[in-house]
Amino acid sequence: MAIYKGPLRPFKRTNDESLLVVDDLPQMRDMLRVMLKKNGYVNLSIAEGGKHALRHIAQKPIDLVITDWNMPNMSGIELLKHIKGDPRLYTIPVMMISDERASDKVLYAVEEGADGFLVKPFSENDLIKNIKLALAKSASTDEMKQKISEMRRLKLSKNYREALELGFEILKSTKNQRVALMTCECLYQVEEYDKAIAMIADTDEKSRSSQHSNLLGKIHLNLGQYDQGILALEQAVKMNPLNYERKIDLAGAYFAAGRNAEAEKVILSILTAHPTDLELISIAQIYLDQDQMDKAGDCLKQTVDPIKETVPVFNNYAVALRRADRLEDATDIYLKCLKIDPESDVLHYNLAVLYAKSNKREEARAAAEKALKLNPDNEHTKDLLMKLKN
Numbered sequence: 001m002a003i004y005k006g007p008l009r010p011f012k013r014t015n016d017e018s019l020l021v022v023d024d025l026p027q028m029r030d031m032l033r034v035m036l037k038k039n040g041y042v043n044l045s046i047a048e049g050g051k052h053a054l055r056h057i058a059q060k061p062i063d064l065v066i067t068d069w070n071m072p073n074m075s076g077i078e079l080l081k082h083i084k085g086d087p088r089l090y091t092i093p094v095m096m097i098s099d100e101r102a103s104d105k106v107l108y109a110v111e112e113g114a115d116g117f118l119v120k121p122f123s124e125n126d127l128i129k130n131i132k133l134a135l136a137k138s139a140s141t142d143e144m145k146q147k148i149s150e151m152r153r154l155k156l157s158k159n160y161r162e163a164l165e166l167g168f169e170i171l172k173s174t175k176n177q178r179v180a181l182m183t184c185e186c187l188y189q190v191e192e193y194d195k196a197i198a199m200i201a202d203t204d205e206k207s208r209s210s211q212h213s214n215l216l217g218k219i220h221l222n223l224g225q226y227d228q229g230i231l232a233l234e235q236a237v238k239m240n241p242l243n244y245e246r247k248i249d250l251a252g253a254y255f256a257a258g259r260n261a262e263a264e265k266v267i268l269s270i271l272t273a274h275p276t277d278l279e280l281i282s283i284a285q286i287y288l289d290q291d292q293m294d295k296a297g298d299c300l301k302q303t304v305d306p307i308k309e310t311v312p313v314f315n316n317y318a319v320a321l322r323r324a325d326r327l328e329d330a331t332d333i334y335l336k337c338l339k340i341d342p343e344s345d346v347l348h349y350n351l352a353v354l355y356a357k358s359n360k361r362e363e364a365r366a367a368a369e370k371a372l373k374l375n376p377d378n379e380h381t382k383d384l385l386m387k388l389k390n
Helices: 026-038 050-059 076-084 103-111 124-138 143-156 160-173 177-189 193-202 210-222 226-239 244-256 260-271 277-289 293-301 308-323 327-340 345-357 361-374 379-389
Strands: 019-022 044-047 064-068 094-098 116-119
Touching: 019 026, 019 050, 026 044, 026 124, 044 050, 050 064, 050 076, 064 076, 064 124, 076 094, 076 103, 094 124, 103 116, 116 124, 143 160, 143 177, 160 177, 177 193, 177 210, 193 210, 210 226, 210 244, 226 244, 244 260, 244 277, 260 277, 277 293, 277 308, 293 308, 308 327, 308 345, 327 345, 345 361, 345 379, 361 379
Parallel strands: 019 044, 019 064, 064 094, 094 116
Antiparallel strands: none
């Protein structure tokens, strides 16, 4: 998916900010449109769901996203995670709208970086007040906030060493918990586990979040310390029970430790709670890791077409199908994935392998040539193409 790459817009005093309203219910979209236009917000885009919203963001710069929480396929919280997890989008403020101000929901939204939280039913004044607060917050020119934003950009761009250098510099002058957590996450990525564990241990008990516990769990798992890792992941689930990603991580840990019955119990609790497409896809990857292709397929069949971020899971499933000689099913998945990510040399190469196995030499050669054009240094593609030409 193409992403708008122009300069970030400066804060404007007039109400011509570009707002994106995301809700699957027509009546809510209409109500928000009326309220916003009445207050001078005329530069509006409307999306019917999370995936539709991402297409809007790809086409034009957006100054604020206002999204409902409960939506099918991609929920509002998943849209929030997507925006805040993308180095090109993370500066866009996101305001969440929910049917209830449950403490678990507020906690979840805050952990994921929401810039505002509004509960239905709400007044027009409440809506406009929250919008102005979110826009003002994003327009801040405070030097420390700019440094923290730059650290986040470096981390999201996977420049972990540079992010660490900036993080430690910031922490010399302020005990910012978000910066400390990002520093721990960067230490995890560069495999400096002891330093990350020490920083988490030094975090004030009141400041600890499910993110700290989840990160600690992953560190212990990478060190082969399954019991400690599982205890930390269980704590993360207790702290943020609405975050099914935490439960999915826990299920994966149970499988890794050979505690399969407990893993299946956790997965069942998610499957019976109307999971979103992204959650189903994450569960499918866990099953693929366990060589349980059929269960992975059952999860993926409940989803709609992949998005770019989920293509790798569908690719892994197609590889499993190919190895099981379910060649037509694998072909269908590769063709769907290539519609989403046509510039992936990996997908073209795997499709070429599949066609070769199906004795479709012309199609295999065309796919291999495309893969080699996209990645001229891939020796596997060169070898395959040479075999196909002989």
